[in-house]
Amino acid sequence: MELFEMLLLWAHMQGGHLDTDMASMASLETPIAAIFVVLIAAYYGSVCNSSNKIWKIPRQNTYWDMMQEGTWSADDRVRDSHWQSQYRMSYRAFQTLLAELSPFMESSDDTVRESVETDKAVAMVLHRLAFGLPPSxxxxxxxxxxxxxxxxxxxxTEILSSRSKLYSKFVSIPSGAKLANCITKFENMTNIRNICGAIDGTHIKLWRKPRLQETPKFYWNNKKFYSVLLQGVCDADKVFWDVCCNAPGGLHDAIHMRSSSLWAKLKEGRILEQPISFVSGRPIRPFIVGDTDYPIMPFLITPFSTAQNPHSSVLQNEFDAELNKAHACIESAFGILKKRWGILTNMNIGLQYAPQVVIACCVLHNFCQLAGEREPEDLADIHLNNENSYVPPPDESDRLLSIAGRSDRAALFRDWAERRMRYDSPVEDGDGLWIVYLLQDSVLNSQ
Incomplete structure (x- = not known):
């Protein structure tokens, strides 16, 4: 028998009148009625204290419920297409990601006040990152x-961006066979030896102006909005092998790189030391390609000029075009990244957590690329940080490295031009004159 019914029976056995009028009940002049009211209040109080669910209005057919129903009712292609549209990955990839995240989430459930199922938690975070929706x-x-x-x-996002958790599994500087594979793919693309990556910076637009104590002027960029800078290096498959997001949007790409851990590792020769390729008699270590906003170094080769330059030789312009083919990989990688994870186009996360979310999205990008997930169609990134007016001059310690970098570029250019002369047909210039591949010292030694 329900407790409420037992109370009614008890009151009746005590001789109380259940038809006592409301005024009498309210004034508590009837002892039995008073006891009855107290017991009812105690009963409902105990129910409310024992479970908060009585205060929640249950919602039927929530978005997550519908997604789960679709998992079982649709064929694989329809199901995966729907999951990709909402979570930027197929259902199978989602399950794989879930398996990667679960061990770290199980040990930290107590950090969330309202615990939900792991798959639901991952889904709602991916949904937020994909569309940039606010928490509400x-x-x-x-x-x-x-x-x-x-x-x-x-x-x-902390699990994804932490080097001790998932970051290092999906984002790592290449070495050994992985590095050799990077070099081979870039050489097939450009016919230039020992390229192993492409570097650039892009703006991550902030939803709101940083607070006064965060010095907003440093976040105002050359594209006229507030942002933080993301620096990325990727391979020929548009997979990031290094990312960094620790600079305000008003900073120059070269300054951002010099403040990154990647710069120190490259400069000290702790990474990308082998394999050495002897190019035109000069030992060339594996190097990354940047645009002219970056300083030229033995480990960072940039084009001779910013664009087709009438004052440069035809061969120099063509060599620059080949370097730019490699550099286009990082531009495409940023485009894919932002199309998949819409939150990066209008970061509605507090500035304190913005870098963590940006790096987490880069890890998710690599996860999708490595899993063979479908890429977005439009890969243009309109927020590349490529409109700076000058390159900050190198400090004294970098001056000799900069000279060595120019010598390396000249050797790479000579090697590339010699192979063009050997295997390709001559090129006709705009005036109809045949350009003969005469490797004059004045051209080959252009700095």
């Missing part, structure tokens, strides 16, 4: 509190 919008789709969305966003 995501919470209504997944029937959780906005604070829960915020906490799981912090937790999952």
């Amino acid at each position: 919008a995501v919470s209504s789709l997944y029937n959780v509190a906005p604070s829960t969305v915020t906490e799981y966003t912090k937790q999952i």
